[in-house]
Amino acid sequence: MRLKSLKLAGFKSFANPTTFTFKHDITAIVGPNGCGKSNVIDAIRWVLGETSAKQLRGGAMSDVIFAGVEGRAAKSLASVELVFEHTQDEKHGIRHELNLYQELSLRRQVTKDGKSTYFINGQQVRRRDVVDVFLGTGLGARSYAVIEQGMIGRIVDSSPMQLREFIEEGAGVSRYQARRVDTEKKLAETRENLQRLSDLQGELKKQQKTLARQAESAKQYNQLNDKLHILHHEDLLRRLFEAWQYHELKKGEQGKSAEVLAALEAQVGQARKRLDEHSARVLEAQWLKDDARDKYHNAQMAEQTAQHNFLTVNNSIAQNDEKIARLKNTHAEAMANIEHTKSELEQLTQQLDELLPQAQQAQRELELAKDTQNDAQNAWQTQRDELNALMQQKNALQTEQKLLQTQVARVQESLEKSRHREEQLATALQNLANTDTEASELKKQQAVAQSLRQRLDGFGDEQELKAGVDKLQQLVNQHQAATTAQDKQHASLMGEYEILHKLVHTPAPKAKQDTAVNADMVQELESLPVLQTALSLTAKGRDLAGVLDKFLGFWLGARLADNPSVAICQNDAQSVKLILKSGKKSDKGVIASALYASDLLAKLPQSVSSHLVRLDELIATPTLEIFTRCYLYLGDTLPDELDCTALVGVMILTKTGWLLGSFGMMHISKLGDESGEFLVQRNKHLQRLAELDDELNALEEVLGKEQKLLKQTSGQLQTAKVELEELLAQKNAATVQLHHAEKMIATLTAKIDNEQIRRESLLAQHEQLTEEKKALSLELQQLQAQQQQCQEKLAEFAPLITLANQSMSVQTLRIDEVNALLKQRSETHNQLQLQINTLSQNKTHAERLLEMAKTSLAKTQADSEATKRSQDELHDKLPELLATFKQAQATSHELKVASDEYEAATKVLQLGQAKLQEELTDCHNQFTAAQTAAAQVSADTAVGESRLQDLADELTRFDEAFNLPAMLADFRANPNRQFVDNFAERERLKEQIAKLGAVNLAAAAELAELEARVSPMDEQIADITKSMTKLEDAIRTIDEKTKSLFLGALSAVNEQLNALFSKVFGGGQASLSLMEDDSLPKADKWRAGLVLMAQPKGKKNSRLAVLSGGEKTLTALSLIFAIFKQHPAPFCVLDEVDAPLDDANVARFTGLIRELACDVQFIFISHNKLAMQIADELKGITMPTAGISSLVTVDLQEAEKYLEPAV
Incomplete structure (x- = not known):
């Protein structure tokens, strides 16, 4: 399986859709810093399922979307797609249901909200599906196949479990581990189901026992309840009979109480009539008595009014006498105050006339003193200004003197520094006196370099060997492409043939x-x-x-x-x-x-x-x-x-x-x-099968020839590559030595040139320093002369300032005397003015008091005259008021006697009325008692009747055939029948029922339903237990397979690691071993983490942490490439892993890549020219526009073709 292409659109700095095609085994991605090279690595890790934004150098997943630059808007979507070819190879292919073709496309895209979507061959899938597809291939977001920048150094410092993960991925056990995790989840879910089912079964069995007890209690309850029901029916009949007897008794008492009630009602009517007649006479007497009492009260009120008027006039006369006496005293006091106030007013007027001339004289003297003060103040200010002018000139001279002193000190310090610098220059010139040693060494290195150049010129034609290798490589590629195409065609035809054959020959x-x-x-x-x-x-x-x-x-x-x-x-x-x-x-x-x-x-x-x-x-x-x-x-x-x-x-x-x-x-x-076109399709299928058979035979013949040619050409290519590699190794060694010699030559030449330039610079500095010393000496003499002149001027100013200070003191004394005189006169003037103001206020107050006394005197005379007139009027009314009072007193006495007589007569009548009221009350009480007794009898009769009806209703509920009238007729026919009281028996049954407690009457039905649920649970538990056994067996099988693969891979990786380590270091040894973990049982010791040991040649065993950066990098590369040799991933991506390496180690690094390139496709990022030389193709990343990366591709093999004619 190979990586065919990488497509980026809107990912980080790749704003434009960019496609990386990988046609060769080794591809180098180059470019300046910051142009976006590492974004390619991030894109590969991201599309393989990386979910951490931090690992992608971002803060959030949406940060991978192009954020926009000046003149270019941001993108709303980022997309990365990997396209693989030969994905169905037997050895390195992908074994997954989503891998339907020889090519597999994996695409991931993300939107601004951070939501990612994955696609495989255009079909949307989950991230888990993506991870499952690449399980066991060595590919993943954080696998050993993608080494990001800085990661190669961290591999050496990885924890034992992290190192174990690398070996596990290299062993191809990740798919088994994923299957084991799924199986463990299923096993855990099955255990939970079994636990829930067991708990449910236990709970149901508890309920079953409980319901069984409840069903038994319900059975006993029903039996006892039936007996109680019969006894209760008998008791109801007994109570019905008693109720009937009680009802009949009360009906007889009701007739008797009606006769007694009628007689008592007649007696109450007669007593009420007698009481009404007597009450009329009492009311008449009461009215006469109230009339006499009202007249008496009115006369008594008239008497009290006349008495009050008489007493009021007497009191007013006494009060007027007292008021007249007070007014006479007030008048005498007012006259005395008026005389005293007039005397004080005359004295105040006389004192004011005496003080006014004195105050005017003090005002004139005060104005004269103020004028004198102003003259003295002006003279003092003039003298003060003169003194300030002298002081300013003195301060200016003193400031100038200090400035000159500072400048003198600065020039002296500069002279001292110049002398010190002159001594340093002399010492430096002495140190640069001899350069013969460097010159002799330079000649020696030049001779060595000349010898190495002659040696390099003596090597064979490298270009001819490369051309031969490239030609053979092209032939191999052509044969491979032809073989691959024919394989694809053959597989496609065979697939079609098998399908048609199955359709034709399968029922x-x-x-x-x-x-x-x-x-x-x-x-x-x-x-x-x-x-x-x-x-x-x-x-x-x-x-x-x-x-x-x-x-x-x-x-059919x-x-x-x-x-x-x-x-x-x-x-x-x-x-x-x-x-x-x-x-x-x-x-x-x-x-x-x-x-x-x-x-x-x-x-x-x-x-x-x-x-x-x-x-x-x-x-x-x-x-x-x-x-x-x-x-x-x-x-x-x-x-x-x-x-x-x-x-x-x-x-x-x-x-x-x-x-x-x-x-x-x-x-x-x-x-x-059934319908269709079987025979029509069968004819077409048979015809197509014949055609396919011919095509397959021809294709297999051609494919055999191509494979034979490919094998021959591959052998020739391997031989040519070995010769080329030997030549290149010799040339590289000579080139490295030449580079070292040229570097030494350049260093010595630069050193000699630098020393000559430095000597010339030091001589120039010495001459310049001499001129500076002369200038500084002249400047020092000038400053010292200016300092002497300033000192002489300061001496001239001293007597002038002293004279000015003396004149200033005289003026200050004069101002003090004038101020004291002004203060004295001001105080005298203020005292006189204060006395005048006080006397004026006292005079005004005395005048106001005099006016008030005169007003009070006039008011007192008016009040005295009015009081005398009122006193005369009161003396005239007094005899008339006395006569009125005596007449009212006599009338009141007569009416009181008449009122007492009427009240005595009324009391006699009220006593008779009370006696009649008592008689009526007795009769009424007897009637009420009889009426209450009759009502009670009626109520008892109604209660008896209601009780009969309630008992009849209750008996009807027990027996629908019950008939109350028939039963009552039976009672009348047999009034002496006897019933047995079964209360004790009923209480005993109730007690037995109560002992049963709460009874679930539906327990029997619930028990049957529960038993129907419990019975199949044993079978279900047995099935789940079998499933658990199968899952545990599957886990054990997976563990055995995983252990076998892991230990085998660990042994193979150890062998390859030691070989590669010795190769890159020229000796030494390295190994991976299981760490000692006491927490693990003996059978699981193989699950422990791994410890990496490395001992470069010539060094003692030491910790990995003390290795140099280059040694750590080579150790990590040895480990990674050892894993690749054991389990090659489809491709390997390296990001600047050669940064810590020197040229010699880079050569070793490139040799390892070249060795593995036949099995692994390499894509690496580098700034090293030696590393770039091994690449078949260069992918250049540039940034012509700030923030936007662009791709430039150079096929080195094609470039060499264009260079050959020029050579």
Whole structure:
């Protein structure tokens, strides 16, 4: 199996549809960094089922879709397709139901939502199907056949179980492991089913026991309940009799209570009449008493009002006297306040007149002091400005002085650095004084290189050998292509031949037999040949094959009977139909030997016989008597005068499908569901089989010649390749030595040139340094002179600044004196102004108090006069109010006496009324008691009647024939009958029922249903147990096969690993061994992980971790190629695995690839020119547009053809 092509569309940087075709054994993918070479590896791993976006250098699966660049929109779909050829090879093919052809196409596509879809040969499948197809081939998303960038170094550091996975894949046990996993899943599911079934059976058996107990309890319950039912019926009759007796008793008491109730009702009416008459007299007396009491109350209210008015006037007179006295005192106080306020007002006016002139004088002195302060402040500010100007000039000179000091220090430091640099240059020039050693070594290496070039020129013509190898390779490829094409054609023809042969010589499948009516006959017929396989037509029959198909379609499964005893003689239509519809085609075939014909031509009309063709004229083989008695009617319509009853022993079939015989007319569709064109297709198949036979014979002859030529050419090619490889190995060794010598020459030449350039550079630097020192010395002298001038100017400014500071101090003292005088005068002025303001406020307050005192005095005089007038009016009303009070007091006394008399009379009448009320109450109570007793009797009677009815209803439920009137009549006829109280017996039965507890009356039915469910479970458990045994046997078989394959592969890989390791390292040893795992049982020790040991030549045993990067890479490559030698995968993809290798190791690496290329197709990515040289074809990946990868293909063999004429 080979990889034919890889198609990418919208995958990562491959925005445009790109197809990689792989025609040769070794293909190199080259290109600059970042152009998308590793995306090809990612595409192969992705289409093989990789599900981790991280492994594909992305964050999500949708990241593999082209994301777009400037000027190019993003894609919504990414698709990758692998196409394999020769997938049905015996040795390296794919054994899977989805592999239907010699080519297999695997495609995967993903959309923006991250959903992936897989296709095999255009048919959508699951990822699991993709993994299943490639199980055991060494291909997979993370198999040893696809080595991504950086992975080759990690193989050496892999865990023991990861190393084991590589060997297992190389051993081809992955398909067995997948089958074992599926079997274990089935076994686990079967165990779960068995456990569930066992649990269910146990639970059902528990339920069965429980239901059995419940069924027994239900049986006891029914027996006890029946007894209780009888006793309860007897008790109901007893209670009915007692209820009837009680009802009759209450009916007698009800009549007596009605007579007593009527007498008491008459007594209550008489007592009520006497009470009503006396109550009328009491009401009249009560009215007179209430009228007298109302008049008395009114008189009493008038007396109280007159008394209140008199007392109110007296109180008002006393209050007015007190108020007049208070007003006199208030008037005297107001007069005294007015006099005092006037005296204070005159004093305040006099003090204000004295302070105003003083305040004006203080204001004038304050203004004069402020003017003096302003003059002193201006003089101080002027002096301050002069001092600031001097200080600024001094600061500028000081800043300039500091700057000059910094510059002097910088120049001095530069001079010191120059002197130090000069010393270093002198030392460097002394070190470069002698170059004779390098020159002598250079001459020696040049002589060695010249010798190697002469040796290389002495080798034979490599191009001639390559041309011979290429020519032989082309011949081998041509023969292989021809052989492959002929194999494909031969396989296709053989497939068609086998199918047609099977169609022609295999009988049709037998239909299912529905009845056993003819079972004995069928058993005998099974050993006979089938008509379908022996039938052949004459030339005339082939022309009428379409019509014969209709007639013989339901006979094709018939058996050919040589023994007459097999024949069935049936002449009536009913029996014929029975046999034809029995459901077995062989039964239909027997009909032929059951029909016996007479002379047909003598009995049939001429219009019919002229269109008849006998069946033996159309059928060449087999020769049967039945065919002489069967005819085809080729006419369009049958005449009406045809009598089917005359067709004894003969059958006629029309072109429209009607079958005629002594049984009548029957359409062929009634005989079964057989239809088709068997004879037409059979003729075509036989003709095609003859053609295929000739074509296969010719093709096998040509194929034999091609295979012989291929074998001869392959031998010649192998010999030429060995010669070419020996020549190339010698040339490569000489080339490596020459390359080393040229490298040494270039190194020494560059070293000598660099030393000369450095000497010249150092001399130039020394001259430049001398000039810089002179410039720095001159600059230092200038700076020191400027520093001296600045110092002298600073000395001149010192006395000027001192004089300015003295003048500033004098002005400051003057300002302080002026400020003190201004402060004193300001305080004096403020004190006077404060006194004036205080006196003005006091004067205003005194004036306001005087006005208020005058207003209060006027109000007091007005109130005094009004109070005196009111006092006079009250003295005038007082005698009249006293007379009114005395008159009201006398009237109130008279009305009180009359009210007391009426109240005494009313009390006498009320006592008589109370006595009559007591008599009425007694009568009414007696009537109520009698009425209650009568109601109780009526209620008891109703209760008795209701009880009778309830008992009757309950008895009716027990016995539908129960009749209450008849039973009551029986009670009246026998009123002294006796009933036994069976309460104790009923309680005993109830107690026994209660002891039974809750009873499931449906337990018996449930128990029967449960037993029907439990009974088949034992058989089901036995079947599941057998299935588990078979699955466990299958797992053991798989384990034995896996163990055998794994240990065999491990031994073979170890042998190849040691050989390859010794080859690439020139010695040493390497091995894979099972690690010691105490947790595993002895029988499973072979399941432990693997440990890789490597000991390069000349080194002691050491850990793999301390090997160099190149040694790790070569060790990992030895392991991978050892696995390939044991179990070659269809192709191997390597991504820059030669990066850590030097040229010598790259040569060893390419030698391994060249050695395995005959069995494995190699695709590798590399930047190494030596690695590129072994490739048959170069695939260049470029990125002409940023972010979009493009493919450029160069066939090196074709390129060499174009170069040959130029050479």
